Amino acid sequence: MSKRPVVLVVMDGVGISNNELGNAVKNAYTPTLDELWKTCPHTEIKAHGLAVGLPSDGDMGNSEVGHNALGCGQIYSQGAKLVNESISSGDMFTTETWKELISNCENGTMHFLGLLSDGNVHSHINHLKSLLSQAKKDGVKEARLHILLDGRDVPETSALIYVDEIEAYMAALNDDQFHACIASGGGRMNITMDRYEANWAMVEKGWHTHVLGEGRMFASAKEAIETYRNETGVVDQDLPPFVIAKDDQPVGTIEDGDSVILFNFRGDRAQEISLAFDGDESFDKFDRVRIPKVMYAGMLQYDADLNIPHHFLTYPPKIKFTLSEYLVNKGIRQYAISETQKFGHVTYFWNGNRSEKFDNELEDFVEIKSDVVPFDQRPWMKSAEITDVLVEAILSGKYDFLRTNYPNGDMVGHTGDYEATIIGVEAVDLNLKRIKKAVDAVNGILIVTADHGNADEMYEKPKKEGAALKAKTSHTLNKVPFIIYNRDVTMDEGDFGLANVASTVAKLLELEPDSHWLPSIIK
Ligand SMILES: O=C(O)[C@@H](CO)OP(=O)(O)O
Ligand SMILES: [Mn+2]
Ligand SMILES: [Mn+2]
Known part of the structure; x- marks a missing residue:
């Protein structure tokens, strides 16, 4: 025996x-x-x-x-590899989900939410770039980014490298037909990316920031990051939430008729925010205050048995x-x-x-x-x-x-x-x-x-x-x-x-x- x-x-x-x-x-x-x-x-x-x-x-x-x-x-x-392949073959952009995301926001905005870095643990900035440029090609007029700052899969205070990189990328895409900019953000260990229901309050804070546009306002992500660093000394993953505003108005709240893509491919820290977007009236983890009628999709399906989220761009392994x-x-x-x-x-x-x-x-x-x-x-x-x-x-x-x-x-x-x-x-x-x-x-x-x-x-x-x-x-x-x-x-x-x-x-x-x-x- x-x-x-x-x-x-x-x-x-x-x-x-x-x-x-x-x-x-x-x-x-x-x-x-x-x-x-x-x-x-x-x-x-x-x-x-x-x-x-x-x-x-x-x-x-x-x-x-x-x-x-x-x-x-x-x-x-x-996930990291599957998404690379689906983007480079172009398969991602022929899926029904992508087409529906595009047509859904014909008169609205396409939002991209996720971890902004090249850490390749939860996400990769190159994936976001591809989504942005394809969205423009496919006729999207307004795009907004809701960025989670990393410093956990990449150096501790590297957020501005990625912010500069994506802003330069958007500046090159922007013209009189298309406009993309950062609308909100915060540190990944402060908002949105909780896992295993350790702390739903993080997700609630994220919802208020990205969806409702509530929180401390700044003119740019750079200003927000630098201000918080000076005031609190915290590192990127812990940065407090910020909302980008113009004339005291948030530039990118999430509204009825918009489309939302969570561009993280890894599941643990993507599930709770996905449940908040997908959940019907019975969702009771926190009060969402306003539930916009959007089409929401994940870069991957994060739990295939539990169907989280309902829509997704890449099949998980x-x-x-x-x-x-x-x-x-x-x-x-x-x-x-x-x-x-x-x-x-x-x-x-x-x-x-x-x-x-x-x-x-x-x-x-x-x-x-x-x-x-x-x-x-x-x-x-x-x-x-x-x-x-x-x-x-x-x-x-x-x-x-x-x-x-x-x-x-x-x-x-x-x-x-x-x-x-x-x-x-x-x-x-x-x-x-x-x-x-x-x-x-x-x-x-x-x-x-x-x-x-x-x-x-x-x-x-x-x-x-x-x-x-x-x-x-x-x-x-x-x-x-x-x-x-x-x-x-x-x-x-x-x-x-x-x-x-x-x-x-x-x-x-x-x-x-x-x-x-x-x-x-x-x-
Ligand atoms: O905290 C996390 O999400 C990751 C790092 O991004 O760590 P781990 O893979 O060990 O869970
Ligand atoms: Mn581990
Ligand atoms: Mn770890």
């Missing part, structure tokens, strides 16, 4: 790098992780670029593609043959737990962007409510609370396969606070010790891995030698650890990535891996 259960821990944002400087993984005190690394079969696996279905190896990994790959054992072309479905078919009892910020990562992303369970009897999902605070102030987050409940589940004997995600390396890493991130990584280590003890008690197997790097590089590479250090808030291109505890196995030779983990889990459960999956990491 195989050892049971298998417990898999994703240490979100914990990558491997040999650099000392600003490496909050290496410089954290992590006795448990160090011991596991020293005494157990382990390797480093790829978590970025082509290995997870991104357009190029220059693309850092992220939670969506990382958990998709972990949970399905295959490499699918991901149809992720099939997931590990969860396979295990359900074998009668394996599964358990997934994290705190709110990463709950959907171990459920929705893990299961191929499906929020629903495959089997209500065999699967249990547990969410520990995240705090709504800047995580540099609470770098331990809910790691102890997750562990309390997970340890009970391990000891209960009710489950054969359990998975969890500790968000700390990533969520604290994104704040750019090096010292706090070290504490975040140490909190994960402390909890690993407790998990390990529980696994020992039942003679199970523990897998420790990560979905991509983040905490492993907390400073931007200095442009010149001796230049002042600048906090780095984004993910990294580094590999991640893969460790197996309490099972004497031999790692196979090869260049492995996250998509090799599903087969490995199956093998540890003494099951034949699904033939669609990439091979196991162990012999």
Whole structure:
């Protein structure tokens, strides 16, 4: 009989790098992780670029593609790549949805809402440019941009680079037939892009800003960004909302007869605002005050089972043959737990962007409510609370396969606070010790891995030698650890990535891996 259960821990944002400087993984005190690394079969696996279905190896990994790959054992072309292809082939602009969006706003305005950067995690500025120029070609007369400033997938204070770039692009398009400009915006962690219902108030603020045109008014996005930076010192992702106005009138509220495109391709932070636009009278997450009759579409469909949103421009990858479905078919009892910020990562992303369970009897999902605070102030987050409940589940004997995600390396890493991130990584280590003890008690197997790097590089590479250090808030291109505890196995030779983990889990459960999956990491 195989050892049971298998417990898999994703240490979100914990990558491997040999650099000392600003490496909050290496410089954290992590006795448990160090011991596991020293005494157990382990390797480093790829978590970025082509290995997870991104357009190029220059693309850092992220939670969506990382958990998709972990949970399905295959490499699918991901949103970033699918949208590139659909735009460059022109397919996007022959879809019924695009045509309807265009004809719907014949006498109105086309609005583009989304994350303005080239981070390629949630969106890409090139996609927005293509949408703008095609809209003009297809006869749209008025276009308005509602921009979310990034600084989380790109350098911390880079917003003006992208604002200048898109304004120059619009200036070149604008003529007596067509007029496009920025109408509103704010930092992505301040408005609109909440996820997993952690904080609907963010979405409500976004609605007031983009749709109703309520909020502090400025003559330009640049003025808004510079003013807020001077007044508050906050970085891009946290910038407060702003409305662009002329003669005290917002230049681009969203009105009946308009069309709205959310140009983000990634789903977690796109769902709530989509529900607000698509929701009928029964929508009760906040008071929308005025509900404009618009045609709304997403760049992708963010949840195909739940049909969010109703209209979309690109089909999402149809992720099939997931590990969860396979295990359900074998009668394996599964358990997934994290705190709110990463709950959907171990459920929705893990299961191929499906929020629903495959089997209500065999699967249990547990969410520990995240705090709504800047995580540099609470770098331990809910790691102890997750562990309390997970340890009970391990000891209960009710489950054969359990998975969890500790968000700390990533969520604290994104704040750019090096010292706090070290504490975040140490909190994960402390909890690993407790998990390990529980696994020992039942003679199970523990897998420790990560979905991509983040905490492993907390400073931007200095442009010149001796230049002042600048906090780095984004993910990294580094590999991640893969460790197996309490099972004497031999790692196979090869260049492995996250998509090799599903087969490995199956093998540890003494099951034949699904033939669609990439091979196991162990012999
Ligand atoms: O916070 C997020 O949305 C992304 C970064 O854009 O991080 P992760 O992929 O780790 O969820
Ligand atoms: Mn992640
Ligand atoms: Mn992240």
